[in-house]
Amino acid sequence: MYLIMGCTASGKSSLAGELAEHLGGEIISIDSMKVYRRMDIGTAKPSLQKRQQYTYHMIDIVEPWDYFGMGLYMELVEPLIERLRQEGKPIIAAGGTAMYIRGLMEGIFDGPPTNPELRQRLEEEIARNGSAALHQRLTEIDPAAAAKIHSNDKKRITRALEVFELTGKPISAFQEQFGSGKLKYPWQMFCLTREKESASRRINARVKKMVEEGLFDEVKTLLADPRGLSKQAAQAVGYAEVIKHFQGIWSAAEAVEKIKINTRQLAKHQRTWFRSFAGVNTLEVNDDDTAVGVAEKILALTK
């Protein structure tokens, strides 16, 4: 079982393909945006050719207007992993959504899923009274969680209160997985890293290529459906900016520039996540390295 992580545009996908080739395994995508059907160019999904060549899981599983989140991901991926293990299939899990990676490493707590009505009520309360007021309430019911969550952090305050209202138990009583150091599966874990300049160059090149391949048209087509995009899908880098362009907020050039900036910021956040993971082998990759070469290195290391 291989777990491959890396920043956006670091070369994970080609590497996953090579590993699948050598091992005769199947690929599990770890990506919160590749799950949406027809969001292909902007999420850098594997090409049609690659998808005929190898078996990919966790891609194209919901409609762009659907809700998707970590809970659903875990619900779907765990039985899948069990099945592949039983079949004796090598697994290559690869992607860049760090929280999902962490979920694959250590699991998530067995708690209540998102409750849209409750969440909306809490959001309205935050809009009315400010997040500090709800943070104060959290301090009363769950001081441990409140100490860890900043009083401006709306999303985490909302989730913590949501869990308490649905279960009567504080969220901090559930959260034991992250940082436990106990791996759910016997992963061989690798993180691809590149020099920052090289990484930025690759990001700029990728964004340019996405635009040339028709990112704007892809978004236009998605928006043409009255069901549109869900909140989560509409936040994807590359989509959010183009949507703003079509709303008349940014020129096309401005939108493209913002995509580059936001992609670099995404990569930065990913780096911060990956640095915090224990037990992951770092693989320095430079511009001359090929996917085949990196795959061979990994196979040699895990013989």
Next chain:
RNA sequence: GGGCGGAUAGCUCAGUUGGUAGAGCAGCGGAUUGAAAAUCCGCGUGUCGCUGGUUCAAGUCCAGUUCUGCCCA
């Protein structure tokens, strides 16, 4: 050639009656348990175009100079 304005952080710009400078964005670092490509926290990175002058003290006032924008020839 003449007139007026501008020149301060990587970018766009503030800067009071003179007291060695600060916002936004970018950047850097961090947190992260069912929205996570989300959300949030921390950090100012400077030859104030250049040269002189006035002054205890100049980004600020004065002279010159360079570049730049607009207007008039």
